[in-house]
Amino acid sequence: MHDLTAPCIRCGFCLEACPTFVLTGDEARSPRGRIHLAKAAMFQGGAEAFDTCLGCLACETACPSGVRYREILEHARARLEAERPRPGLRALLAVVTRPRLLRPAILMAGLLPGRHLPGWLARAFGGIGPARLPEAAKHPGWAPYDGPTPRGTVPVLRGCAMDVLFPHVHEATERLLARVGFRAGWSNGCCGALHSHAGFTSQGGGMAERHGPDVLTNSAGCGSHIPGSEDVTTFLLRNGLEKMLTRALPRPRRVAYMDACHLVHGQRVLDPPRRLLRAVPGLELMELDDCHCCGSAGLYSMLQPTTAEALLDRKWQSVLRTGASILAVGNPGCLSWLAERAEGSTVRVAHTLELLEEAFDH
Template identity: 40%
Template sequence: MAFEVRRELLDECVHCGFCLPTCPTYVLTGDEAESPRGRIYLMDLATRGEAPVAGPVTRHLDSCLGCLACVPACPSGVRYDALIEAARPQLNREVPRDRLFRALVFGLFPYPRRLRVAALLGVLYQRLGLRRLARRLPPRLRALDGLLPPVRVRDLFRRTPSTAGVRGGWRC
């Protein structure tokens, strides 16, 4: 599998570490490979053919939230946004993906109304004691179970602030 990212973008990183405290995944894990600097290093290895794309390279690039908080923190002006933008389509083409799981995540989380319905199902799941069955689920679904916060029905009907410009600034 060929992995290609523009060399000049990779070479801009001087590995100073200013991006580290701005990266949520690095702050959470403390793992260098979970930082923009570490991901750039992995992209460089993959581009030179010294690391297989499948495995750690994919895992660490996939865990990037894409928040790009690292971009303004970089004194060298590394265009991490361009790097991750170039890498993700290659990963999607070259590494097998769980398409159903990805469709679920991308079809649910960006939509507040759909998320409310899912949260209502989460309330039922918790109240009916179905968490005991979670031990028998595949690892990825068990991980989702671990992320499910305690949800109260009344919280589902609270008004939440919306993005600017949407019907008076509030949406239910």
């Protein structure tokens, strides 16, 4: 742990980048404070500080000393999990990362008032809040499309939550890859990002390895966790989709783009989704003035609902200020969290790849 914390020079450049510090002004809820607790091996004593961290990695981007905060957090959470095991958290992970369990759980959640877990069940899951279970997206389906003869096959992560909640995004991915001449070779199973994030690092790392390097991902959280992976938008940009998009029929729409934390801070992917969206004729791309995490952050919105809701409020106000009718984002967790807030409003929340495929599909 000393090797990881030693580069921190306590300059504080990370403070304003940290959503939990900005919300609370509490040093213990800042990257610098959490690093200090880890350095002093105060895991159990600093449990609250580590539990409230979103793992958004904004502090890594802001840090001039190259502190590898993700590793510090994962290490701290692993130590905490050893000292304060939460079997309920393991059970929750087992459900949300296995499509064969998540599908029936989501169906059954439809029978619960407001899709909220009853308090007794939430407590049985070991300290999760009044969680609302997500809903699978409703999509009208894509028109038939036969792409050109593929010149190759590329591995693409099927994963868990995306496959269950947003299967149409996988279809959009497959179709966009076909448009630039590639067949999607689906790599099945969860990548273990949520496990590592929660402190089950060796399990999470082993699950990532199963997918091998060079796999393409359309989920920011997964891509940030699998070494050597590449976001689908980067691949599509490199393979000529931008030019193809400019030839699509114009469709005027104002779209706000939200950087998913693990895309911008974890993978440093800023430009490709923006360039592709801007290439769509008639699409006006807007930037948000709130660059903090939306509060989704893996299981965070279930484990820390009060902070998560406060961050969602800030993000949603920022979305409304753009005047956009669509919000684009590249991560399933953010998608379902923001879509919940969008219910009853005129703003639609969509995956970036879904919007890119729509440019052709009308």
